[in-house]
Amino acid sequence: MRRTPPVVVLLQPQPAVQAVVTLIALLASGGLAAWVFSHVPQAWPVVLVLPLAIFPAWRAAAVLPRRLRWDGQAWWLAEPGRDDETAVQLTVLIDLDTWLLLRAGPGPHWLPLSQRQQPAHWTALRATLFAAPQVPQ
Numbered sequence: 001m002r003r004t005p006p007v008v009v010l011l012q013p014q015p016a017v018q019a020v021v022t023l024i025a026l027l028a029s030g031g032l033a034a035w036v037f038s039h040v041p042q043a044w045p046v047v048l049v050l051p052l053a054i055f056p057a058w059r060a061a062a063v064l065p066r067r068l069r070w071d072g073q074a075w076w077l078a079e080p081g082r083d084d085e086t087a088v089q090l091t092v093l094i095d096l097d098t099w100l101l102l103r104a105g106p107g108p109h110w111l112p113l114s115q116r117q118q119p120a121h122w123t124a125l126r127a128t129l130f131a132a133p134q135v136p137q
Contacts, residue, residue, distance in 0.1 A: 007070040007128045009113065009121050011063060017112045018061040025057035026050065063112055068104075070128050077104050077111075092129060100129075 033046045069076045069085070076085040088104035090111075098115040115122045 005124065005128070006072055007121060007124050009068045009118055009125055011066040011068060011111055011113065012117050013063050013065065014112055014114065014117070017063065018058060021061035022054060022057040025061075026053055029053040066109075066111070068111065070132060075104070075132075077109060090129065100126075102129075 029050055033050055036043050036046055065079070067078045067085075069078070075088050075090050077088045078085040088107070088109070091103045091105070092100060093103055094101040100111075100113045102111040102113065103109070104111055113125070118125060
């Protein structure tokens with residue numbers, strides 16, 4: 001049986017993804033505030049608190065720089081510049097051809113990847129994601 005070749009990908013922050021997730025959180029908060037306001041008109045000060053939802057959403061949506069590595073047998077996730085790696089099980093959640101959202105468990109860690117940030121490794125990464133055997137942990 002032929003093995004898939006090793007692949008190393010460096011995950012970088014993606015401000016566009018972070019902004020979209022923050023916008024979704026802000027819209028959801030606004031919808032909740034509108035619902036509360038429709039039932040309790042005296043709760044209008046809730047609207048003033050909405051901008052406070054932006055900062056935690058922005059921080060929660062941040063993509064931390066990480067290194068994702070396939071060694072031919074398993075996926076490994078590590079912080080760049082560190083030697084300790086964690087074996088992870090990858091699941092492709094969204095595949096838009098030039099953009100992927102992966103879940104690395106246990107954890108879970110959400111890993112957005114784009115072809116623009118990984119032009120040299122994109123084809124190898126996608127081939128490995130879909131051809132490598134999934135090893136249960």
